[in-house]
């Protein structure tokens with residue numbers, strides 16, 4: 001069977017990508033992806049006659065047929081790593097990410113690139129579609145043809161599929177994208193890295209073979225992004241509640257470390273090594289019992305003893321990791337050093353004095369800042385970015401390298417990215433990125449927050465270094481506010 005032309009051919013992701021032209025369509029599209037995800041999963045548990053799947057089929061039919069009524073014909077198509085619904089690229093949310101990822105992976109494995117619904121679908125048709133899809137063999141070039149034949153055999157002429165189109169030059173193109181697209185790439189790199197580190201940690205916990213090649217590739221992508229515009233990934237670090245703490249924390253520490261490394265003038269190779277080291281800095285914790293890691297109260301002496309072993313256990317683990325390529329000693333030492341304070345009062349206990357390595361000193365700062373600003377089981381309300389920096393500054397001579405700390409503050413600003421602030425215009429804003437000029441650390445770029453009846457919406461981005469005609473600043477920060485008190489989900493503004 002020939003490939004069928006979609007109703008409106010989706011444009012390629014990249015320049016001139018039509019983004020959210022129709023918010024309704026985008027919402028329905030996201031809903032459709034989630035519904036497909038659930039259906040595909042459920043179909044692996046129950047057979048098509050089981051009543052348990054009935055409700056899910058009905059809900060999916062409702063979404064599909066609402067879309068058909070609205071658009072007449074619908075095409076859900078993969079273009080590179082995105083889904084397009086008719087000519088509109090679907091942007092995923094944090095909650096929708098798992099569904100996007102699942103659908104993208106499954107369709108790609110089965111070499112299916114597009115599904116077209118030509119008119120209203122009924123229950124039988126949708127079930128046949130899902131079960132046929134799930135039965136397809138992975139990697140078979142004929143899948144689209146076989147799929148269409150199977151549908152035709154079931155007298156279903158409302159659904160047609162097309163094979164996956166391969167796009168050449170995928171990797172290189174990624175980094176010459178527009179700002180908006182860079183943000184999308186940043187989001188993907190961020191979430192994929194969380195997934196990759198989770199996989200590595202889970203495998204190490206289960207004493208299984210851990211493949212770190214993906215982690216290495218992602219670290220290289222993160223280096224590219226940080227070199228182009230560090231604020232993109234730095235913004236992602238405000239997502240504090242995604243998945244479990246360790247994975248999120250490892251990625252955040254890596255982002256802060258990379259941004260510091262960039263300011264220190266590291267080469268791409270060194271930056272990649274630093275990125276991987278930071279990603280794996282707490283890998284030793286995979287050998288610590290979960291009851292100790294997640295204990296809501298303070299640790300007793302024995303538990304502390306175990307906890308303090310994680311840098312050394314981390315060293316042992318990475319020395320045994322294959323595919324990390326040549327392991328540079330500074331990666332190993334960086335992991336060993338990350339809890340040694342400047343006065344060596346941290347851990348592991350040293351019997352001979354030594355200086356703390358540069359990687360170790362960088363990771364220490366990133367590590368403390370992220371840990372303090374993230375809600376934990378034993379401290380549900382974290383420090384605000386401003387409070388965390390104040391504490392770090394107070395302890396700078398004992399705990400941190402004061403010069404590196406200065407660089408870190410220059411990086412996150414006096415008002416770190418993600419701080420909620422009150423302006424003298426009586427508006428509330430979120431710090432989006434530090435000013436372009438290091439002289440204006442107190443005049444960052446702000447997203448104004450407007451809290452209407454609908455909840456929180458983006459209102460616009462303003463630069464606090466802007467002046468009126470008479471040389472007076474248009475807006476200034478009066479004070480920082482606690483987002484927990486105002487029930488503002490900061491991360492939403494960075495997605």
Ligand SMILES: [Fe+2]
Pocket residue numbers: 281282310338339
């Ligand atoms: Fe640690």
Ligand SMILES: [Fe+2]
Pocket residue numbers: 249253281282367
């Ligand atoms: Fe850590």
